Amino acid sequence: NSNRPMDWDWIKAFPQSLKDEFKSMKITVNWQKAWPAVFIAFLAGLPLLLIAGLIHWRLGWLKAYQQKLASAVGSLRNDSQLNTPKAILIDLIRALPVCLIILAVGLILLTMQLNISELLWSFSKKLAIFWLVFGLCWKVLEKNGVAVRHFGMPEQQTSHWRRQIVRISLALLPIHFWSVVAELSPLHLMDDVLGQAMIFFNLLLIAFLVWPMCRESWRDKESHTMRLVTITVLSIIPIALMV
Numbered sequence: 001n002s003n004r005p006m007d008w009d010w011i012k013a014f015p016q017s018l019k020d021e022f023k024s025m026k027i028t029v030n031w032q033k034a035w036p037a038v039f040i041a042f043l044a045g046l047p048l049l050l051i052a053g054l055i056h057w058r059l060g061w062l063k064a065y066q067q068k069l070a071s072a073v074g075s076l077r078n079d080s081q082l083n084t085p086k087a088i089l090i091d092l093i094r095a096l097p098v099c100l101i102i103l104a105v106g107l108i109l110l111t112m113q114l115n116i117s118e119l120l121w122s123f124s125k126k127l128a129i130f131w132l133v134f135g136l137c138w139k140v141l142e143k144n145g146v147a148v149r150h151f152g153m154p155e156q157q158t159s160h161w162r163r164q165i166v167r168i169s170l171a172l173l174p175i176h177f178w179s180v181v182a183e184l185s186p187l188h189l190m191d192d193v194l195g196q197a198m199i200f201f202n203l204l205l206i207a208f209l210v211w212p213m214c215r216e217s218w219r220d221k222e223s224h225t226m227r228l229v230t231i232t233v234l235s236i237i238p239i240a241l242m243v
Contacts, residue, residue: 004190006200017193028115041111045104052097052104059094066090070149084150088136091146095135099128123180130176134169138162164213171205174198200242207238 004010055062069087072078106124110117140146141158148155178195181188189195214235217228 004196006196010193014193014197017191018197021192021194026115037111037113041108044111045108048100048104048107052100055093055097055100062090062094066146070144070146073150084146087146087150088140091139092132092136094139095132098135099132102128102131119180119184122184123177126176126180127173130169130172134165137165141165164209167209168206171202171209174202203238203242207235207242210235210238 066087069083069090072080072083102124106121106128109124110121114120141153141162143155143159145158147153147158178189178192178199181192181195210231214231217231
């Protein structure tokens with residue numbers, strides 16, 4: 001976030017400051033270096049794309065094996081303590097192709113010598129980890145997925161949590177991007193009114209999305225103390241960051 005306070009003077013100057021910021025945005029390409037680097041960039045990203053393609057090719061087998069593990073839950077003969085970790089590992093592998101594609105694109109852009117190549121590469125690394133976490137949660141909570149078959153969660157509840165994950169993950173994306181900008185060019189944030197406004201409204205949106213989750217947890221009489229403390233802290237953090 002910018003060091004400038006968002007007071008009345010900041011609000012009055014926002015339209016002109018935003019216009020000036022857009023004018024200063026430039027993406028330059030050194031074509032003399034970029035064209036020879038295209039082939040190298042493709043070779044750099046090719047291994048990641050091949051692994052992603054291999055996983056995608058075997059998705060049918062992975063899903064079938066996961067269903068086999070789910071059908072063994074509760075069976076005296078076939079059930080095992082390793083069945084659930086195996087099923088979660090399969091969901092993790094299923095989330096990998098998108099992560100690998102993101103890394104491949106970032107690596108290709110890094111090799112192409114754009115003036116923002118380093119920024120895009122750093123963002124792609126964060127985005128890949130971000131997708132791995134949220135993609136795993138999304139797949140665990142899918143219909144007839146691990147949450148339903150292994151943990152006995154109601155399908156209506158898993159569907160609700162899936163929608164919440166999508167909303168919160170989309171709200172977090174701009175914050176991830178500007179955190180990369182802050183790491184690579186902290187002085188840029190001094191005049192970054194666009195980033196400051198985006199982060200403020202995204203924090204407000206996250207607080208709005210997390211609050212119902214906090215309320216539901218406090219209403220649930222079976223909620224554990226640690227869960228209540230965690231969800232309460234998570235609901236307070238966005239508001240604290242805005243202040």
